[in-house]
Amino acid sequence: xxxxxPDLAAMLYPLVRELIALELPVLAAHDVSMWGYSVLTxxxxxxxxxxxxxxxxxxADKSRIIGTLDExxxxxxxxxxxxxxxxxxxxxxxTPQGRRVRRTVRxxxxxxxxxxxxxxxxxxxxxxxxxxxxxxxxx
Amino acid sequence: xxxxxPDLAAMLYPLVRELIALELPVLAAHDVSMWGYSVLTxxxxxxxxxxxxxxxxxxADKSRIIGTLDExxxxxxxxxxxxxxxxxxxxxxxTPQGRRVRRTVRxxxxxxxxxxxxxxxxxxxxxxxxxxxxxxxxx
DNA sequence: TATTGTTATACTCTATAACTATA
DNA sequence: TATAGTTATAGAGTATAACAATA
Numbered sequence: 001x002x003x004x005x006p007d008l009a010a011m012l013y014p015l016v017r018e019l020i021a022l023e024l025p026v027l028a029a030h031d032v033s034m035w036g037y038s039v040l041t042x043x044x045x046x047x048x049x050x051x052x053x054x055x056x057x058x059x060a061d062k063s064r065i066i067g068t069l070d071e072x073x074x075x076x077x078x079x080x081x082x083x084x085x086x087x088x089x090x091x092x093x094x095t096p097q098g099r100r101v102r103r104t105v106r107x108x109x110x111x112x113x114x115x116x117x118x119x120x121x122x123x124x125x126x127x128x129x130x131x132x133x134x135x136x137x138x139x
Numbered sequence: 140x141x142x143x144x145p146d147l148a149a150m151l152y153p154l155v156r157e158l159i160a161l162e163l164p165v166l167a168a169h170d171v172s173m174w175g176y177s178v179l180t181x182x183x184x185x186x187x188x189x190x191x192x193x194x195x196x197x198x199a200d201k202s203r204i205i206g207t208l209d210e211x212x213x214x215x216x217x218x219x220x221x222x223x224x225x226x227x228x229x230x231x232x233x234t235p236q237g238r239r240v241r242r243t244v245r246x247x248x249x250x251x252x253x254x255x256x257x258x259x260x261x262x263x264x265x266x267x268x269x270x271x272x273x274x275x276x277x278x
Numbered sequence: 279t280a281t282t283g284t285t286a287t288a289c290t291c292t293a294t295a296a297c298t299a300t301a
Numbered sequence: 302t303a304t305a306g307t308t309a310t311a312g313a314g315t316a317t318a319a320c321a322a323t324a
Contacts, residue, residue, distance in 0.1 A: 005268065007245065008252045009158040010180070011275040014198065016155055018278075019148040041149070051306065059153065061293065066307065088300045088305040106146065113147045119277035124270050129144065131259065131267045136150040138258035139157075190283065200316065205284065227282040227323045 015116065022112040030105050031075065035060065035068040040102040043078060043094040050089045077101055154255070161251040169244050170214065174199065174207045179241040182217060182233040189228045216240055 020034075027037055038058045048054045051069065055062040069092075072078040077098030083089040094102070117125045159173070166176055177197045187193045190208065194201040208231075211217040216237030222228040233241070256264045 005249075005272055006180075006275060007158075007162075007248050008255070008268070008271070009155060009162060009248075010177075011271050012151055012155050012158065014278065015274060016148060016151050017198070019146075019151065023146075023148060038149075041145075050304095052304095059156075062305085063294085063307075064292070086301070086305085090306075109146055109148075110144075116147070117274070120270065120273060124273070127266060128270045128274075129147070131263050131270075132147070132150050133144055134259060134263070135154060135256070135267075136145060139153065189281095191281090201282085202284075202317085203315070225282085225324070229283075 018116055019113060022115070023109050026105060026108045026112065030101055032077075032101065032105060033068060033071070035065060036072050036077075037102070037105060039065065039068055039072060040077060040094060040098055041106075043092060044099055044102050047091070047093040049083065049091060051092065054092055072098070157255055158252060161254070162248050165244060165247045165251065169240055171216075171240065171244060172207060172210070174204060175211050175216075176241070176244060178204065178207055178211060179216060179233060179237055180245075182231060183238055183241050186230070186232040188222065188230060190231065193231055211237070 023034070027034060032040070035058075038060075039054065042048070042054060042057050048057070051065065052062040055065050058065075069078065069080060073080050077095055079093050079095055080090045083091050117128065120128065162173070166173060171179070174197075177199075178193065181187070181193060181196050187196070190204065191201040194204050197204075208217065208219060212219050216234055218232050218234055219229045222230050256267065259267065
């Protein structure tokens with residue numbers, strides 16, 4: 001008998017692909033890239049003192065997010081001001097407009113996501129999200 | 140009130156990254172690439188009549204798996220013979236050695252995967268895998 | 279003319295390292 | 302000299318389209 005099941009990654013990977021495919025149109029409709037949305041999410045929780053710290057927080061390289069920050073700043077969604085105490089560093093924060101965009105996008109994305117779970121029984125749907133959140137919080 | 144939680148993709152993506160990071164050393168130890176392992180898994184379940192069909196089954200482009208098939212064939216893990224009835228097509232099947240490699244790799248990968256779930260209560264661990272498998276079977 | 283497999287090309291992402299400006 | 306940010310370069314992965322061989 002026994003543990004005859006696909007690998008976790010083999011099951012999770014297609015799921016992630018599907019979720020991303022659902023998110024992209026939402027993000028495009030609001031002129032935000034995936035990395036941009038990730039930045040807005042991180043900054044909505046708490047401002048950050050350096051770009052390197054932000055990059056690490058979202059699992060990116062510091063050189064990789066620069067274009068993203070340029071876009072977000074130009075769109076008025078974030079502020080990037082030199083730290084008066086150390087003008088090498090850039091103080092990063094989300095603007096009220098950025099907050100609005102982030103919340104709107106999240107609402108729409110989470111609505112889409114429910115579709116992916118429709119094949120599950122309602123109880124399982126809640127359970128899955130709960131356990132997933134525990135896994136997420138554990139890292 | 141309030142569905143205040145991270146997006147599913149935001150929680151699943153880091154999980155997948157971690158799982159892949161765990162798998163890579165196992166695969167490397169057996170000289171199989173990620174796509175190679177994916178091909179072996181697909182062919183272990185059932186042989187396939189064309190490369191295009193195999194590619195679609197594993198979510199890849201038909202041009203993308205050619206290098207992978209070359210490697211697997213040269214390593215004696217798969218067979219690729221022209222269909223006598225239609226010599227354009229290549230009949231694909233796994234060899235006994237390929238089957239052995241696939242099973243060994245899977246055993247080692249699934250052992251590693253348990254680590255990722257250690258933060259969960261044992262009951263939740265089983266529940267998570269069960270629901271995930273339902274989601275996977277539903278597509 | 280259509281289809282299978284293959285090769286070639288270009289495009290996107292990412293990682294690394296050089297560069298500048300501050301300290 | 303060390304650090305934050307930026308820019309430049311190269312590498313990997315992927316998608317697209319052209320190509321050769323069969324049908």
